[in-house]
Amino acid sequence: MSNTRLSFEQLQNSDRFQDRHIGPDSKEQQAMLELLGLDSLQALIDKVVPESIRRQDVMAIDEGLTEQQSLRALKAMASRNRLLKSCIGMGYYNTFTPPTIQRNILENPAWYTAYTPYQAEISQGRMEAMLNFQTMVAELSGLQLANASMLDEATACAEAMTLCQRMSKSKGKIFFVADDCHPQNIDVVKTRAETLDIRIVTGNPLTDLNDLDIFGVLLQYPGSTGEIRDYRALCELAHEKKALVAVAADLLSLTLLTPPGEFGADVAVGNTQRFGVPLGYGGPHAAYMATRDEYKRSMPGRLIGLSIDSHGNPAYRLALQTREQHIRREKATSNICTAQALLAVMASMYAVYHGPAGLKKIAQRVQLSTAILAHGLELSGFSVLTQNYFDTITLDVSGEAEQYINRAVASGYNLRKLNADQISIALDETISTQDIEILWQVFAGDDCGLSVAELENEVNPQIPEALQRSSVYLTHPVFNTHHSETELMRYMRHLADKDLALDRAMIPLGSCTMKLNAVAELMPVSWPEFGGMHPYAPLDQAQGYAQLIEELEQLLCAATGYDAVSLQPNSGAQGEYAGLLAIRAYHESRNEGHRDVCLIPASAHGTNPASAQMAGMKVVVVSTDQHGNISLPDLKARLEKHGDQLSAIMITYPSTHGVFEASVVEVCELVHQYGGQVYIDGANMNAMVGICSPGKFGGDVSHLNLHKTFAIPHGGGGPGVGPIGVVEHLKPFLPGYSVFKNGPQHVGPVSGAPWGSAGVLPISWAYIKMMGREGLIQATQVAILNANYLAHRLKAYFPVLYSDPNGMVAHECILDLRPIKEQTGISVDDIAKRLIDYGFHAPTMSFPVPGTLMIEPTESESKQEIDRFCDAMIAIKKEIDSVQSGVMDKTDNPLKNAPHTVDAVTADEWGHSYSRSLAAYPVASLRAAKYWSPVGRVDNVYGDKNLVCSCPAISEYETA
């Protein structure tokens, strides 16, 4: 320890955040560099990152803040948000997040640091919660099958439209959208329709449908301004025309109303935000989609299903994966990948906590408060235009809307102005007696003298007989047992304990960047100043958010070299789609709208071709050479052939093969020569921040995954944020805003909320500000160091599939397991599942190359943890060798039987040809700390053959 005297100032800022975020300290870094034969991080970068793309300018980001400084700065920003009570509605409502759910789910790393449950065995807890979500949605909507989850209600409406088109037998090209849908739903549907040659007609579905050649209809239930209508006859009419009916429905209202599935709808979508998820200025929230059993294979997004494990016990898994972009690419049902898992879990727990009776009471409370409010206003001479309502009424204020809106704001309430004559008021579970009385005063004057206590008995809120719900819902025990906080706390703990998340061990998933999500980054998300803001609150009330958004946009521009950023897309895949829309609109603006070919390397992530298809482009595949790089001869041939039609190329950099391709500049130049635009998939940005800038070495547009590079946690499959950065000439073509018309004008919105999942943006802001320029650069360097160290340690045991001419990889590496499969019959799956016995989450399986594992350690993992992982992989290789040499049986070995459960290892019968201790404790350290897989290997085939996607009856657990 040095004795140099530090100044008070130095001592105050001595706790550098970067030293907390970056795993290996300088001694560990030195040791790793030495193994690679290098003497500094700079030497490493010089060796790995091609000179031609290296950043020449200084990244315009300040030196890092301490955690306390960052929290203070964010608090100051938060306090610039003026939090009024918003009664705006439009799919977003105030809600009480049960504190136990806030603390035990939203703020619990066991839930928020988990990954998408591709590894079924270590994801049983979160999959149970998500199955609860599916059950809740399916039963409340009256349809058979629901997914978990959609990005927001508006995109869910757009997905419902394409589902209707795929499934309807009508040849019509028209999708009819009821004019009382939420405006953002209409806007996003229109954006989506434009590139798919679908014509949108809006109007009154009860009168305007007759002569149209439609394939589908979208309704809002209850309508945006509050009216509840009976759509039975309409559904029949639509079905006569062979069209399908999609309904955007408010889940809470469905506890009282006839659900869409019972009045004839084919698809239901909606937001589940009001089930205990904070508003967050528009997101993240889980939206839902439910449909009929017969359309299940056309359902977008993740679906949790029940299967059995190797012991015949019930176990959850992701069902019907063959629908998804990983497999079907441009033929996928949708490009949705990262969704809103954490928020779906929260919403499901809200239902578990309240139960069917509790939810119904909440709905009754909301409805009664609305009826009382309406009655008082009518007594005061206002005419309430809404005849049948649940939580929203519309008033006629003849020309004085502006004046009442302003009076309401002065009293602390935001109402929705429909036009100069009409105002809508939407109530929610947080509305108190006092709120209602103040709202009366806003309209009827301070001395109107109305009192809830007096008026309450005069109202009798009624839903028309034909629309009253008679069917039961949420009868499963899970919704009827955990109502005390003790029970719910233990239930949530019980589920979390089954899972393996970043709070237990490194998650070395290639292409996913499972880095630290520091608590100092996350804490502000729970602050009411950020959490309580309605997405359509007047902009002058959201000045804190405006500052946050503007600063984050600038920081991301600095980090990527782009000139402008849109934070609207809710996921990486949505960013791809938005980026391609920008390219398309750019070509159109230059009278080159015929350009519609999108070149995509064979190794691209499945969302790339899926997004291209959604953006109305034709996918042409470019092959890669034996080193995994884009084949220049093939690229040139494609450019020759499609040059006139060329719209864009989508490349990933560093490539999905985990290598910095030296030819990237040439690739970009070639594409530009042929008039194409370059889309650089920024999923691998973690290898570039501060060292090279996609916006400067040839990219025209990129998405970033803030849930990878910029520290937003994965949440078990979302939330994500997929902002796009663009160079100057594409700036006018960023997505427009719904509701606020002050955004860019050429492309429609891609999400309902203007700034997408704004509620989690403080995380990325804090990450960048606390790391600072130097910290960010070092993070990139160490991410590359960790990957190369790991590749170096493992290459003697498993061949590293691709590396650059110096034998180096970027921030991840691919291990080729195909030779092992050929020689021993041990598969990728066997190795992945055996890693669970060693306490690890498997690396990415078979992407981008089947039969491989892709490993990305990230900068946050220490040498010690990486060594522990390497030791496990090496021990597994020795097991494989024993199989090969015949010491272990070819089929009865610890790899084929992995993972081993406590049950299996402690059973009185142990029929295996290897020992129990080898099964459970292959390395000694596991005796001190052991993660036990709660189930044996999950049977994929059984699950899809016997599809069950809602909570099974208890008897099912017993007999399976």
Added chain:
Amino acid sequence: MMKSLVITLNGDDRSGIVESLSKIIVQHQGEWVESRMANLSGKFAGILLAKLPEENCDTFKATLKASLQDLNITIESADSSKAQNQQQCYKLNLVGQDRPGIIHRISSLLVKNGATVEDLESEVIDASMSGEQLFKANITLCLAEGYTIEALGEALEQLANELIVDIELG
């Protein structure tokens, strides 16, 4: 122990060859691993990699030769090169979860719906991310009169939850 066999077949084309072949493989607890089948001017040629339990190989060989007497058949236990050829009618892409007998079920369904297989390429690969075993087949087929591609498509989609079918006009 499973044994890999490479089977080549050729002879006059007729409907039902693939179906009989797959049926015999299934009967012997075998797996259809990979195949290329083609028809050129009335001649059928196919090469197929199958895996069978060692103990069933002999009866398999005998049954196969007995049931498909009109074809020239060779059976070798080695890897071999693949040949491929195309004649277009409809293109059918299937993706599904792999499981024993899947190609047999598909091919019998094709026969029932009046389709003759002109070309069939299939493979089993590890699926991205989830790692499950995927069965992929690209089939070129022609339909006998009186059968429609829509009906065939629907029949295929009905086959099982785990199968997704795309049909393109060839």
